[in-house]
Amino acid sequence: MLSRTLHTSTIGRAASIRRQRRRTATSPRLFCSTNGCASFLEIDPDRHEAVCPVCGYRRHIE
Numbered sequence: 001m002l003s004r005t006l007h008t009s010t011i012g013r014a015a016s017i018r019r020q021r022r023r024t025a026t027s028p029r030l031f032c033s034t035n036g037c038a039s040f041l042e043i044d045p046d047r048h049e050a051v052c053p054v055c056g057y058r059r060h061i062e
Helices: 006-026
Strands: 042-044 049-051 058-060
16 A cells, blocks of 8 residues: 655545535534544433434533
8 A cells, every 4th residue: 555645645634624614514413523423413402402322422502
């Protein structure tokens, strides 16, 4: 496997960050941000909380 140059790594990282920004800007759903969990949070309006059904992460929402 060929190693990536500094320039290629920087370009790839910048593209990845742009993709992530687009995803969060266009998606009205809350995304679980814990390490390795790729699911959406389920909103509990009574408790003002968003909960991940996979890992149990809880996030307070206004």
